[in-house]
Amino acid sequence: MDTAATPRKIEHQQTDRGYVPVYATGVVEQPWADYSRTDHQVWDTLFKRQCEMLPGRACQEFLDGVAKFGLGSGGIPRFADINRVLTRATGWELVAVEGLLPDEVFFDHLAHRRFPVSWWIRKPDQLDYLSEPDLFHDLFGHVPLLLNPVFADYMQAYGRGGMKAHAVGPEALMNLTRLYWYTVEFGLIHTPQGMRIYGAGIVSSKGESTYSLDSDAPNRIGFGLERVMNTRYRIDTYQQTYFVIDSFEQLFEATTPDFTPIYARLCGATAHAAAEVLDDTDRVYHHGSHEGFATDADT
Numbered sequence: 001m002d003t004a005a006t007p008r009k010i011e012h013q014q015t016d017r018g019y020v021p022v023y024a025t026g027v028v029e030q031p032w033a034d035y036s037r038t039d040h041q042v043w044d045t046l047f048k049r050q051c052e053m054l055p056g057r058a059c060q061e062f063l064d065g066v067a068k069f070g071l072g073s074g075g076i077p078r079f080a081d082i083n084r085v086l087t088r089a090t091g092w093e094l095v096a097v098e099g100l101l102p103d104e105v106f107f108d109h110l111a112h113r114r115f116p117v118s119w120w121i122r123k124p125d126q127l128d129y130l131s132e133p134d135l136f137h138d139l140f141g142h143v144p145l146l147l148n149p150v151f152a153d154y155m156q157a158y159g160r161g162g163m164k165a166h167a168v169g170p171e172a173l174m175n176l177t178r179l180y181w182y183t184v185e186f187g188l189i190h191t192p193q194g195m196r197i198y199g200a201g202i203v204s205s206k207g208e209s210t211y212s213l214d215s216d217a218p219n220r221i222g223f224g225l226e227r228v229m230n231t232r233y234r235i236d237t238y239q240q241t242y243f244v245i246d247s248f249e250q251l252f253e254a255t256t257p258d259f260t261p262i263y264a265r266l267c268g269a270t271a272h273a274a275a276e277v278l279d280d281t282d283r284v285y286h287h288g289s290h291e292g293f294a295t296d297a298d299t
């Protein structure tokens with residue numbers, strides 16, 4: 001039998017993002033022996049495609065991480081093999097999960113240096129797009145940078161910050177989610193060699209790994225903590241704005257202060273649209289042409 005393995009969905013539930021599947025929240029054993037030939041081929045195809053795209057586009061720390069884990073040795077990697085390298089390097093550990101987790105469960109994992117990875121991989125007709133994170137996005141996109149000590153600490157601090165924001169309330173949580181979106185998922189970094197990608201949502205996407213750097217349409221704006229926390233984003237299209245850090249140290253240091261006063265300030269403030277450029281205060285690397293931008297509401 002050569003049908004792809006599928007995750008264990010618990011039920012469907014109505015949320016503010018529509019009618020979505022809810023997954024079991026527990027940690028599972030990666031069912032490595034159950035992957036089909038097709039599953040392994042999907043990994044190999046995606047891996048090869050991205051490795052052709054990313055030299056000169058992804059930051060060196062990411063490329064080094066991919067090489068160090070040996071993610072291209074053929075077929076879906078075994079999490080146990082990854083963990084032997086990862087735990088020794090930065091004390092992080094992958095855990096296999098069924099899919100997207102409730103915020104508190106996710107934050108608790110990060111706060112304890114556990115990174116949840118969906119154990120299942122997308123189908124061959126979903127190579128370019130799928131609406132929820134799968135193994136390729138989670139593992140290839142997120143895990144290489146966990147070998148970088150500063151980024152590794154940032155991710156743990158984010159998890160702890162998440163618990164705090166959760167206690168403050170839904171608006172604080174939204175502000176913090178935007179920070180994750182515009183850094184961990186869609187961040188760019190300005191290096192001496194030029195603009196590079198570090199966001200997992202970009203490095204795991206063939207289309208966005210060229211679009212984010214080369215397209216005239218989106219804005220590229222220097223990272224500012226409150227600016228990012230107050231900016232809406234797109235979940236269904238490429239980003240309209242990318243925020244650019246100078247270094248992982250800058251990101252870590254900017255996010256170290258207590259966010260409580262920031263949450264208070266932003267509470268009730270009008271958020272910026274995803275495409276907006278603030279001419280007076282933004283450090284603009286590129287003012288996008290906004291060509292082809294969707295004009296419906298951002299998230």
Ligand code: PHE
Binds near residue numbers: 154158164165255258
């Ligand atoms: N400093 C943040 C707080 O006080 C925590 C945090 C750190 C959040 C790093 C995100 C990233 O809430």
Ligand code: FE
Binds near residue numbers: 137138142
């Ligand atoms: Fe992700």
